[in-house]
Amino acid sequence: EAQVTQNPRYLITVTGKKLTVTCSQNMNHEYMSWYRQDPGLGLRQIYYSMNVEVTDKGDVPEGYKVSRKEKRNFPLILESPSPNQTSLYFCASSRSGTGSYEQYFGPGTRLTVT
Amino acid sequence: EDQVTQSPEALRLQEGESSSLNCSYTVSGLRGLFWYRQDPGKGPEFLFTLYSAGEEKEKERLKATLTKKESFLHITAPKPEDSATYLCAVGGSGNTGKLIFGQGTTLQVKP
Numbered sequence: 001e002a003q004v005t006q007n008p009r010y011l012i013t014v015t016g017k018k019l020t021v022t023c024s025q026n027m028n029h030e031y032m033s034w035y036r037q038d039p040g041l042g043l044r045q046i047y048y049s050m051n052v053e054v055t056d057k058g059d060v061p062e063g064y065k066v067s068r069k070e071k072r073n074f075p076l077i078l079e080s081p082s083p084n085q086t087s088l089y090f091c092a093s094s095r096s097g098t099g100s101y102e103q104y105f106g107p108g109t110r111l112t113v114t
Numbered sequence: 115e116d117q118v119t120q121s122p123e124a125l126r127l128q129e130g131e132s133s134s135l136n137c138s139y140t141v142s143g144l145r146g147l148f149w150y151r152q153d154p155g156k157g158p159e160f161l162f163t164l165y166s167a168g169e170e171k172e173k174e175r176l177k178a179t180l181t182k183k184e185s186f187l188h189i190t191a192p193k194p195e196d197s198a199t200y201l202c203a204v205g206g207s208g209n210t211g212k213l214i215f216g217q218g219t220t221l222q223v224k225p
Contacts, residue, residue, distance in 0.1 A: 042216070
């Protein structure tokens with residue numbers, strides 16, 4: 001089954017404790033992206049990757065890091081989480097990064113930082 | 115600036131009562147317009163892609179249409195299981211592959 005998977009699905013952590021949210025897709029997609037969704041603010045792009053070893057900042061990159069060493073994986077790293085990073089996070093993938101193709105989203109990771 | 119506006123914010127229908135959701139967009143050169151369904155706490159589920167004015171796509175009780183300035187999602191004879199938030203998005207005009215999302219329309223269908 002074609003899908004985007006994320007782990008963990010739920011995470012409660014404390015300020016400053018480094019964490020990684022994993023994302024994997026099995027559709028051989030070139031493009032992958034991370035979004036966060038907050039009430040009243042909608043979906044905002046954090047980072048994106050056009051292909052392996054090619055990553056760039058989205059609209060709200062502060063406090064986040066990413067890497068793309070393999071085509072299928074695109075982990076999101078929070079080096080020193082803060083309470084304002086409490087949010088619902090989605091990983092997405094697409095055939096390409098032209099904006100012409102639909103993106104497929106993972107199930108989401110609900111992160112709470114206390 | 116790329117922008118997507120959806121209306122209404124919320125819509126309550128009786129089962130079987132057809133209606134339409136609106137998505138107005140402003141983008142430099144439309145690359146694609148996308149409709150998604152999102153259930154609470156879950157990831158957006160892809161429904162349709164539209165590329166050019168006049169194009170239509172259908173899936174069960176849903177039909178999406180596109181003009182040069184807006185898109186409509188028509189829901190015919192909805193059922194309670196159609197209750198969800200429907201999101202509209204366009205491919206952004208920059209080279210980021212980013213989707214620009216509207217705020218969504220939350221649909222509730224009562225039996």
